[in-house]
Amino acid sequence: MEPSLGDLSLSQEFLNSQGSFSDFWQNINVQDLLSTPSMTGPLDDNDPSSSNQLPELQVQFDDEIFNISAEPLATEGVPPPTPTVLVTTDHPGEYDFLLRFQKSGTAKSVTSTFSVMLNKLYCQLAKTTPVEILVSKEPPAGAILKAMAVYKKTEHAADVVRRCPHHQNQDAAEHRSHLIRMEGSQRVQYFEDVFTKRQSVTVPYETPQLGSEMTTILLSFMCNSSCMGGMNRRPILAILTLETPEGVILGRRCFEVRICACPGRDRKSEEENHTQIINGTKQTKKRKSTPATTSAPVKRSVPTSTTSSTEGDDEEIFYLPIRGRDRYELFKRFYEGLEQDKKGKNKSNAAVDQQHVPMPISGKRLMLKGERSDTE
Structure with a gap:
């Protein structure tokens, strides 16, 4: 349904107005608005079939009607935002908390x-x-x-x-x-x-x-x-x-x-x-360092049941770290020569022991392998 002429004239007057909304409101005739026919027809107070009544309009304009409060809405029971990095120092405050x-x-x-x-x-x-x-x-x-x-x-x-x-x-x-x-x-x-x-x-x-x-x-x-x-x-x-x-x-x-x-x-x-750290008595574990190459040789004894007490020193084994290939080859030749000398001495000692065969207590000569007795 098309609006009435009263509505059109009111809209045109509002568009041509250069003043504020408060000035425009003061120039409006409230009685004319009440008598203006609406889209559904005029309202009759004596008509019982009319159930909708226009509310009483305020003649004086209230300047605070469009003022929006800048205060935030109350959020009861919700704490304020938490800081990103919290302070962790004690603060008793005025209440000596x-x-x-x-x-x-x-x-x-x-x-x-x-x-x-x-x-x-x-x-x-x-x-x-x-x-x-x-x-x-x-x-x-x-x-x-x-x-x-x-x-x-x-x-x-x-x-x-x-x-x-x-x-x-x-x-x-x-x-x-x-x-x-x-x-x-x-x-x-x-x-x-x-x-x-x-x-x-x-x-x-x-x-x-x-x-x-x-x-x-x-x-x-x-x-x-x-x-x-x-x-x-x-x-x-x-x-x-x-x-x-x-x-x-x-x-x-x-x-x-x-x-x-x-x-x-x-x-x-x-x-x-904590007490040991304060007193300076706490023992800290030190990392074990590898032994230097110039350290003393490690002595390892190899127990043998056949060696006598006089030969025990000769049977002990020693390890000597050597730096460089040339030195190693030189000491190796020394070692091989010593081993050859040791083997030659052992053979000569065995031959000497064979020549000096002990005689039996009865006075008879001990027979060697392959010999025959006088009775045969």
Whole structure:
């Protein structure tokens, strides 16, 4: 259906106008608009069959109608974007944010132990580790505690710490790819940054109970440090921060973590090595070097049952390294000549021994092979 003449005149007036939309609105007669027939015909207030009524039009133009607010939409419960490279230095802040671990020693039976000397936590896979949180004054309402894992070495700082595929496939939880978990609270939330893919876990900060100066959270690490496809023996740092609901950091603490089968043994071994390095008493293994060609000849004795004590020195074998082919041939001729002399001496000694045949005790001469006796 074609538009009415009133609509055409209104459109033409708008096209010829050089003023603003506000000026144009002031020049419009609202009553004329109400009386303008529509595409479906005029509306009659007394007609019961007419179900659509025109809303009451605003005579005065509102200048703020087209102003769009520049403030971003509120994203409640979503943390701010995570930086690409995280700071791993301690920052207590104005609330003196501090962590404290329970003393458990280095016994083999412990499931988690903390080394103050190394600022390092040793714990078993999926075993709960209590962490005590201390502050000097009450944080703002809605403050949260956030835990995140990063690699310690610079060459791995940009990599995301995740669980290995083996442990992920065995876990049916929705957040099975997260290495760090917080236990004992229904208000725990797990996040993954859209841009950096770093994973974190948060829990609301709870005021210490009556008679206590700290609040306690329960951490557990869901993969071994030696897992292939995961950390793969790369050392990691756990970053625990106190933040406002908007993501402003109020305090930060960092410590190294090693997830292993025997935390007490590993802590004791690494502390001893660290002490030896500090004192300068650690023995470093040196690479064995090949012996020089000018070293003394190696003496090897060949035990023989037929040689007497006086002939033992002649039966010993010596090895002498010789540099150069010409020298080798020269020493070889010397050796062959000595061997010939030795054989000649042995033959002469055998002939002499044959001539001096011992006589029997009875006075009779010992018969030689091929001789006949006088009686024959």
